Amino acid sequence: MAHIALYRSWRPQRFQEIVGQQHITQTLQNSLREGRFTHAYLFSGPRGTGKTSAAKIMSKAVNCEQGPADEPCNECDACRRITSGAVMDVIEIDAASNRGVEEIRDIRDKVKYAPTEVRYKVYIIDEVHMLTTEAFNALLKTLEEPPAHVIFILATTEPHRLPATIISRCQRFDFRRVSLQDQVGRLALISRQEGIEAEQEALEYIARLSDGGMRDALSLLDQIISFTGNRITYQDVLDVSGGVASEQFARLAAAIAKQEIGEVLQQIDGFMQEGKSAEKLLENLIYCYRDILMLKLLPNAEQLTDRLMDPSRFGEVLELYDKERIFRYIDILNHYQAEMKYSVQPQTLFEVAMMKLCSVDAVQQAAPAAEAGEAAKLARKVAALEQKLEQLLQTGLPAGAGGSAPAESKPAARTPARSSAPILRTAKLDEYIRVKDGPDLQQVRAQWSKVLQRVKETKITIYAWFIDGEPVSATDTAVLVAFKNTIHRETTEKPVNKQVIEQVLQEVCGKSLQLVTVMLKDWKEAASEEKQAPQEVLQLEPEDARNSGGHKEDWINEAIQMFGEDLVVIKDE
The missing domain is CATH 3.40.50.300 (P-loop containing nucleotide triphosphate hydrolases)
Structure with a gap:
């Protein structure tokens, strides 16, 4: 049979x-x-x-x-x-x-x-x-x-x-995911009925790998029985599933914490020689850090760990990490896990991720000193500018060697009369505002229903977020989409989702287009500011400018030195 x-x-x-x-x-x-x-x-x-x-x-x-x-x-x-x-x-x-x-x-x-x-x-x-x-x-x-x-x-x-x-x-x-205890009990019963001798630790690891699915656990047990026969050990489960023992992860986590890049790369090479998968290693390492975090934050968290079979082996590792460091590492690994789905060299990407973990703390330790130096340098520059401004307000600009400059030829320092925050925000939108009614946008709008339908066919979850946006401007290389809801915009901007949408744009529009997003209220505000009258101009003019005898070039140089070239506009009236 x-x-x-x-x-x-x-x-x-x-x-x-x-x-x-x-x-x-x-x-x-x-x-x-x-x-x-x-x-x-x-x-x-x-x-x-x-x-x-x-x-x-x-x-x-x-x-x-x-x-x-x-x-x-x-x-x-x-x-x-x-x-x-x-x-x-x-x-x-x-x-x-x-x-x-x-x-x-x-x-x-x-x-x-x-x-x-x-x-x-x-x-x-x-x-x-x-x-x-x-x-x-x-x-x-x-x-x-x-x-x-x-x-x-x-x-x-x-x-x-x-x-x-x-x-x-x-x-x-x-229906809920089956608990670890219920799964292990069911696996033990089936093993006894089938005449299989299985270690408790092996059944527990099978249950953890199945992620709460009883059918997945039985399929894995069936596969391991075919490999081992009538006796199943913990090592057999690791060999068949491609998993890594918790003590090996303990050594890897300790080497990362000590920033021993050579040791880390040597361990990774050993994993690869054993036929382990880079994707599976990265996934299990994220689980490992998650379990370490649970042990750090919660007392008696042994029952809550997903991959650590024996948390007592991680005593040294727990002392090497603080919770902020673990949060940083999980964020980094999560980023590389998303990138690895589209990589043709997953092992190389995994090695890069490990080197990033080993170096991120050194960079963060050097950052405060660098920031302190930059802050001191900036403070000195601000103090010098304030001193010059005070002199100008009290005595006027310095006299030149020639005749006086005509009043109508005064240089003007163009400074916004109100807060500069809107200008900083809309500066990046200027190029899109100029072409907001151009032919590129008309072409995109004509194809927009096809774009939405294609995104829906590709992945309906992305479509559910993306449908909130509407194209408001376009260039030959990019499409600006405005969103009413912040969550919809942020979800659309995720690299994985954004890549899918840009691929659809290329297929439907026939050319490569970058997806750029903005909040709809910011776009409307920026577009309305563009239609308003020019901003007020603050002109620097010393007292008794007609008798100061300053040259036009001296005025220009002094204004540029104080405010920078970007804020100075020369205007002949």
Whole structure:
């Protein structure tokens, strides 16, 4: 007989066998016991947590020859045939491959017919979030008022993608990630039943790697059994999964803290020689620093650590780090993890990230001294300018060797009469304000609906943020998009999201365009300032300027020296 995967052979057949979802199984059992089950259910939650299994058990419980009962007997003809998938009245549909309106219309047309083999006709629609908008609309009325002999059970990992009109017509049950303790207990039970001798530490590491998904844990256990046979050790799990032992991470974290770049690179080379993945190493290192932070901030945090099997081995490392340093390191590693998804040399990027960690503290220690020197230098310069300004206000500009300069030829220092903050803010927008009604913007606006649709097809989560923006100006190389909401703008500006949008702009507009963003209120304010009259000009004129005898060139040089070339405009009146 062919081997059956563990997650299939050990699929729960009773509510009490579902691991870690007591809040759901108890509610369903009570409703079945009291005959209060409804016509539509929505099971949502992470992958591998029992959604489809619960739906199949529910279909058996309502159709059991001994029921409806709070548990299926799994012995009657109806239960056995539903388990094997041989009952035509229990229909399981994969919405990922049957997502069109025609498939849903087919369901709508057939629900009116009574079941032929069992008591209730049950439709289990898996990954229901994949249905199109038209398909959801076709399902609405049937889902709200189906015939008395029909039960719908919808399962999804992304409930936020379902229309509110669908959710409101169902009883919703949110499945949770299975706890580490429940997973280890289930893995230990299955290992004993399968005749497998497994170390407790090995089962715990399998559970940690599965991230709360029981199916993922069983798949990994099945893979390790194929590799090792009837005995599983902690080292076997590390070899198969590509993981790194916690004591190795302790040595790596200690070398980083001591800024021993040579030792760090040597350890990375050792990991690569063992066939480890740079992406997986970076991910696990982030988890490692997260666990170190938990141990630093919380007493008795051993149960909260995800990757540290034995926190006692990290005693030295905890002394080398403070929480601010760990926060900096996690930010740096998170940046490189995002960049690594698009890198053709992940190992090189990982090594660069490690060297960055080793050098960031040295740079930050040198920064205060450099800043102090710059501050002192700036203070001396400001004091000198203040002294010169005081002299000018009291005595006027110094006399020159020639005749007096005509009054109408006075140089003027152009200084804003009000706060300079708006000018600093809008200076970067000047080039976009000049071309805000140009042909480049017209071309982008003509294609904007296609851009939004293409972004939606590429990644709908980016579309949800990006749709808040509108193009307000464009050049031959860039598009300026204004946002009403700060969160929408900041999310769009994330490197990963921005790269997707710029790729779509290139595909739709036929040329490479950079995405530039601005808040809509700032854009309107900058555009309105452009239409206003020129700003007031403050003219520097010494007392009795006509008799001062100063040359025009002397005045210009003195004004430039005091205020800089950017703020001095020569104007002949």
